[in-house]
Amino acid sequence: MDYKKLFDRYLLFVNRIIPKPLAPPVIGIDIGTSSIKAVELGLAAGGVEIRHWAIEPLVGNDTKSALKKIGERLRFDHQNLVSSVFGKGTLIRYIDLPRMPLEDLRKSYVFDLDKYFPFDPKSIYTDCSILDPDSKDKKMSVLLAAVKREMVDERLKLFKEAGLELNRVTINSIAIANAFSCLGPSVSASGKAKAVLDIGGSASCLMIFKDSSPRFARDIFVGSRELTKKIANALGIDETQAEGLKRQPGDKLAQIIEACEMPINNLITEIRLSIDYYMTEKNIQVDELFLSGGGSLLKGIDGVFEKNLGLPVKIWDPLAKVHFKAPAASGDIQAHAAQFGVALGLGL
Ligand SMILES: Nc1ncnc2c1ncn2[C@@H]1O[C@H](COP(=O)(O)OP(=O)(O)OP(=O)(O)O)[C@@H](O)[C@H]1O
Ligand SMILES: [Mg+2]
Structure with missing residues (x-):
């Protein structure tokens, strides 16, 4: 008698009849340079729903106080907390490798870290993912990610000091990739690719998707704050006034767009380089x-991109396909919808 087989069969049976515990809600917390955005997501019959949300501006770089305020609004309890880092010290590589199971990939790619990343292997945390696990191709598309250890350790410390325990840390562009794959516009397998640009305050993140799966990511260090500075210069006003006008341009829209054209064109030059590289490769x-992030809220920005990039440009609303659980009424989150792509992707 093979007792091991018998025991395995017994376990299989027990696993089938015992109801699975519900997955605990997840809170995605995006710590940007302008504000912290957080959403609590749970599973409902109709799919994923937003249970709570919060946005807290960062004043004078006091991230810890802002994080505590977010904690008070969302009442952290037993949820899983997921956050992210971005910018210098993070890197994502999309590569093709001979197909193998994930466990084998995990064991093997770590021997080639110095080939994939320009960092000392001892100074980074890394992880990998197979992007086309169901494909029958001999080659597979793989995402490799690396982050400087000190960036992750600092993030963990920040949460600890705010009295919170962080369960996972990822990279902003991976979070946006999650959100765009799950909540982005439905795409038919056309053989063409889509680009997404999340315009934050200090930086922007460009991604290219093929059939809803991310294939390229890059941070560009131009954000919406650059636009504020140019508006202030062009109109001879201070940056606080310029920020107000950027949000509510009224009859000054034409002047504002004209002032913003130069930094937008700097972004476009970088996007063009990346898109051309991807298309040739x-x-x-x-x-x-598609544009997202707080920077995409500037009225008419899509028109400037479309005219100067020579591609159709649309604003992506990451909340368009999400349900809200009462009493977490959608309320004024809609006014910030474009800023919630990263937080949603973290929650997902
Ligand atoms: N209604 C609006 N109209 C125009 N710009 C806006 C509006 N609301 C916010 N912004 C701009 O969006 C930027 C903040 O966007 P977002 O919240 O995506 O950035 P962040 O995540 O904090 O920054 P980063 O990603 O660079 O760390 C600010 O520079 C702000 O001026
Ligand atoms: Mg951001």
Whole structure:
């Protein structure tokens, strides 16, 4: 008698009849340079729903106080907390490798870390993911991610000092990739690729997707604050006034757009370089650009991108496909919808 087999069968049976515990809610916390955005997501019959949300501006770099205020609004309890880091010290690589199971990939890629990342292997945390696990191709698309250890350790420390325990840390662009794959516009397998640009306060994150799966990511260090500075210069006003006008341009819209054209064109030059590189390397056309992030809230910014990039450009609303659980009424989150892409992707 094979007792091991018998025991395995017994376990299988027990696993089938015992109801699975519900997955605990997840809170995605995006610590940006302008504000912290957080959403609590739970599973409901209709799919994922937002249970609570909060946005807290960062004043004078006091991230800890802002995080505590977020904690008071969301009442952290037993939820899983997920946050992210971005910018210098983080890197994502999209590579093709011979197909193998994830466990084998995990064991093997770590021997080639110095080939994939320009960092001392001892100074980073890394992870990997297979992007096309169901494909029958001999080659597989793989995402490799690396983050400087001190960045992750600092983030853990920040949460600890705010009295919170962080369960996972990832990279902003991976969070946006999650959000865009799950909540982005439905795409047909057209053989073409889509680009997404999340315009934050200090930086922007460009990603290219093929069939809803991320294939390229890059941070560009131009954000919406740059636009504020140019508006202030052009109109001879201080940056607080310029920020107000950027949000509510009224009859000054034409002047504001004109002042913003130069930094937007700097972004466009970088996007063009990346898209051309991707198209040449992969021989795949990129046929559309989606904008998200607080910077995309500037009225008419999509028009400037479309005119100067020469591609159709649309604003992506990450909340368009999400349900809200009463009493977490959507309320004024809609006014900030574009800023919640990263937080949603973390929660997902
Ligand atoms: N209604 C609006 N109209 C125009 N710009 C806006 C509006 N609301 C916010 N912004 C701009 O969006 C930026 C903040 O966006 P977001 O919240 O995505 O950035 P962040 O995540 O804090 O920054 P980063 O990603 O660079 O760390 C600010 O520079 C702000 O001026
Ligand atoms: Mg951001």
